[in-house]
Amino acid sequence: MVLHLAQDVAWMLVLGVLQCLHLRLWTEHRRAGQWASGLLFGGVCILGMMDPFIDMPGVALDGRSVVLGIAGLFGGLLVAGIAALLAGGYSLWLGHADMLAGLVLVAACTTLGLLYRAAVARGWATLGALPLLAFGMLLQWIHLACLALLPEPIPAAQWTPMALSLLLIFTPATLLLGSVLQEGQRRDAIDLALRESEARFRSLLQDIPAVSVQAYAPDGTTRYWNKASEQLYGFSAEEALGRNLRDLIIPQEMREGVREAMEQMFRTRQAIPAGELLLLHKDGSRVPVFSSHAYVQARGRPAEMFCIDIDLSARVRAEAELRIAATAFESREGMLVTDPQQVILRANRAFTQSMGYTDAEAVGQTLALLQAGPDTATSFQLLQQALRSQGQWAGEIWSRRKNGEEFPQWVTINAVHDEAGGVSHYIATLVDITQRKAAEEQIRQLAFFDPLTHLPNRRLLMDRLQRALAASERNKRTGALLFVDLDHFKTLNDTQGHEKGDLLLQQVAQRLQTCVRDRDTVARLGGDEFLVVLEDLDAAAAHAAAHVKSVSEKIVAQLHQLYRLGNLDYNSTASVGIAMYSGQGTPAEELLKQADMAMYQAKAEGRDGLRFFDPAMQAVVNARAALEADLRQGLALGQFLLYYQPQVDAQGRVTGAEALLRWPHPTRGMVPPVHFIPLAEETGHILPLGRWVLQTACAQLVAWAQDPVLGRLVLAVNVSARQFRDPDFASGVLALLHSSGANPRRLKLELTESMLADNLDDMVEKMAALGAHGIRFALDDFGTGYSSLSYLKRLPLDELKIDQSFVRDVLVDPSDAAIVRTVVGLAHNLGLEVLAEGVETEAQKDFLARCHCHVYQGYLFSRPVPVAAFEAFVLGSAQPASVDEVKAA
CATH class of the missing domain: 3.20.20.450 (EAL domain)
Structure with a gap:
């Protein structure tokens, strides 16, 4: 009995070795490998069943319990299923009296292996020596239990030696076979990890940006050429591979020296010293690079020279720009040079004369010296953000001279980058724009503002109204134009004189501005006529109209308050016409006419009030007021x-x-x-x-x-x-x-x-x-x-x-x-x-x-x-x- 069972154990060991070997053959085709494993496990089951130990009629002992359990544990559902089908099919084909017991044994051992595999996957169990021994013992107890299903009972005298043989031989055999397969899987995982690591390294080497990598044979033949090399030298990999290094990127005057250096490198295995070189581009231009070299010889492969080149073009350009900047440094414009932390290193004469500082006082300060004070901190923060994100900034900034005088400057700042791409310096150019600003402001005031009230005039108003209409079209929100006309203003002018009328207009302008938001526009059309543009109101017409009505009522109330005109206390009222807009459906001039008509309607109804141009809009306002009253009543009545x-x-x-x-x-x-x-x-x-x-x-x-x-x-x-x-x-x-x-x-x-x-x-x-x-x-x-x-x-x-x-x-x-x-x-x-x-x-x-x-x-x-x-x-x-x-x- 023992010899027969030991023979089954030998088949199991052969199974373990074959499984470990063939898994490596199917690395790229895992599904096919699983089919092969299932056939291998099933075939070993059949070999054991072909030559079982038979001590009495109808009793056959073999190692299928171990093989099928291990198939489920290490192979998974597909492997175990194929092996179980082969073992079960062979048992049916034999048709012996123990067929039922054999089928139950196949199903039970396969299921137990799959359950153990699931427990390991969920962390509920491990694959150590003791768990495998316990697993093997449980398989043999199942084997013994299946023998009880035989049609002919086994004599009691046969049970003990049979059970001992199964438990003492197949239990350690389970551990042995499991350990062999576990080690094989571990080695397979290590090999897979090594292959993946090599593939990642090759991918990194191929795709790494800004670092050109090439490999050359001792005679200079190109064997490797990554994507960065294609960009740096202009040759594609197909064009470079197989060509000689010296004919490819080495200038004529350097070729003999490169040949001698490579011969010495392959002879002594000592790398050529790294250094800066000017090599050839495909278009014939020279490329400045920093080139490093390495002697590489992998086991079983010929030696190669690897070159790692870094493009120095940016650094060369930056150095040239610095030289040009140094030449232009002493211009009539103020100029500063700072370090990466924006500490001033040099200041030209135009800067020191404009700001009032000596060269010694400016050097060592930061660019913060340019800001006028806390009020300009926000602009200076935007400047810093632009320098960090873009490396340059240009704009207007308010500065303070040493004597405390504040003035506007146009400042341009550019970063200078080193060969590594980092900021090495900042160069700032400064121009005093005080006179230009004063001239611009004077022209702007004359062209766009009313000289009496300093409000926008008709020209600026129409421009802003056009912009408001366009914005309304984009954001699908509504707006309104309010036409405000003072009641009985002509009487004040005729009785008290134009001086009192002008004082009233100025105070009206101030009050109107307090009634609206900063983004709204208050303008003077002429005489006692004012216009108000309300922008970005609610998209819903009813809500927008309610807001406009509220603002208009506030304007009417404010303009009704007492005025102090020199030594005269004066009461005035105003009539307000309202024209709503949504998008650019109504031209600006037409909108102005609508507001004007609504204003005259307000005057016709008794003055000191407001009127919407659109009767339907007035109805909406009324309906909203009614709904608000109903809402208040609904709360009170619990509706x-x-x-x-x-x-x-x-x-x-x-x-x-x-x-x-x-x-x-x-x-x-x-x-x-x-x-x-x-x-x-x-x-x-x-x-x-x-x-x-x-x-x-x-x-x-x-x-x-x-x-x-x-x-x-x-x-x-x-x-x-x-x-x-x-x-x-x-x-x-x-x-x-x-x-x-x-x-x-x-x-x-x-x-x-x-x-x-x-x-x-x-x-x-x-x-x-x-x-x-x-x-x-x-x-x-x-x-x-x-x-x-x-x-x-x-x-x-x-x-x-x-x-x-x-x-x-x-x-x-x-x-x-x-x-x-x-x-x-x-x-x-x-x-x-x-x-x-x-x-x-x-x-x-x-x-x-x-x-x-x-x-x-x-x-x-x-x-x-x-x-x-x-x-x-x-x-x-x-x-x-x-x-x-x-x-x-």
Whole structure:
């Protein structure tokens, strides 16, 4: 028995050696190698089964248990499957009485090997000596168990020697075969790593930029020529390989010396000393390089000379530029030379005379000597940024002479680079432009400004209005032109004289400027007529008109205040005509006529007021005022409701809901949120409205807490920027949770990206205070606003919501698909949950799932519905998932 089993062990050792050898043959064809391994393992099983030990009829012992177990452990599913099919097929073909036991043995040992392999892959087990011995012993116990399936029972006297033989021979044989294959795999991995390392080195050598590498035979024949050599010398690799070095890039006068140096190098194996050379380019020009050489002889290959050349052209040019700069240094313009840290090394005479410093006082200072003071620090920072990023800067800067006098200079600064590409010096040229600036300003004032009020005149106004119309076309936002005319101004001039009239016009100009933003334009058209251009207003016409109405009312109120005109107290009023614009549909001149007509309409209606040119716009303003009154009444009468839109996971389980505000007006019907939410924000009604939403949401959480299904849901509530800026917001939310008894862990507050532009530190502090009590935070509409990784890093967020604008076209727009993948990857990398809004189709959901986004919200599952319909939806669907389950998914 022992000899037969030892013979099987010998076959196993042969198997191990053959497996190690043939794996190396299939390095480039892994799949084919697996097929070959399966056939090899299966063939050894068949050899053992062809000559088994037979001690009694129907009992055959061989090493297939070890071979198949090792096949599963070291070969994997394909190898083990092929070997098992061969062993099982041969057992069926034999058709002996032990066929059933043999098939069970094949399946069990193969499965055990695959399970052990999976455990090792997951880190649950190792391939040490003791684990392999235990594995081998378990295989033989399976072997013994399979013998119990034989149709004829084995006599008790045969069991002990049979079991001992299997356990004592095949158990260490398992360890031996496993160790051989493990060592073979280790060597195979080392060989693979060496080949990959060599390939990476060759790729690096071939693609390394700015370093030319060539290899030459002792006779000068070119054997290697990388991409940098192609760029440096102009010869492609196909043109260079096989040609002699001396005929390729060595100038005629150097060829004999190069030949002698190479002969000495190959004879003594000592490298040619490195140095600067002028070599030939393909076009016949000379290329300055720093050339290093190395003698290389790999085992089994002839010796070669490797040359490593670095292009010195940039350094040569820089040196030439410095020489030219030195020649021009003593020009009539001020000039400075600094070191890389911008410390002044030299200053010419024109500079010292202009600034008032001696040469000794200037040397050792930095370029900061050029700034006039703290007021110019921003301009100097921009100068520094340009030098760091571009190596040059040119522009106007205000400087201060030694005597304290400030004056404008035109400064040009250029970096000088050394041979390594680093900055070696800066050269600055300075020109005093005081007289030029004064002349330009005088011309500008005369051409574009009203001499009495110093406001832009008609010419400048029309230019700015044209620009405003073009900007409106680009950014799709609206604007307005206001025509302001003083009431009864002629009476003041006729009764009090033009001097008092001029004083009034000057004070009107000052008051108008206080009523508008810095980017808006106030101009004097002539006489008592003024124009105001309001730019970059809201894209929505109603909101823009409301803002214009507010500004116009402010202007009317300001111009109605008492004026002090010398010794005269005077009351005046004004009439304002308003013409709205959006894009360039209306020419500037036509817009001016419309505002003028609206102004006369305001005068016709009694003066001291305002009027829109467009009757429809006036109707919009009136409608907005009516909606604001209804909003105020709706709050007082409790007309608002909360609807709920489910949020579901990949299995369709409801994880929570988003609370959405709805306004069923008694006469208007259901008012869309897009109509009243922005109005509530602008008027301040969002604060009481937001408090009501939070109160209602907390009350709903308390009601759901009584139900084992609904009590597990998380309710998301949107918070406006104005709410969050309230200093008492965090304490108010906590007080509300405490008084209502709602579970803070079931409340999620959704913030928008527009809020991130506000005080970030204040946001983080409030979120941390609320998060400490279990409240969770989601960033809504991610990717549509002020997205910034620095914000995400600092904010204690729990979830990112992908905006529906990206989800809508995710299947047809590659950009939207890329954005969704990026947002999901970013969320996962930051440890955040991610939810997609606006999911309307199964195809969208499947795409999101492939991107590893597993929580959704949209019409595919449900529209926002009242609370009763939402509860019916939840209770009628599958058991809702908990927050922890969603995180685990």
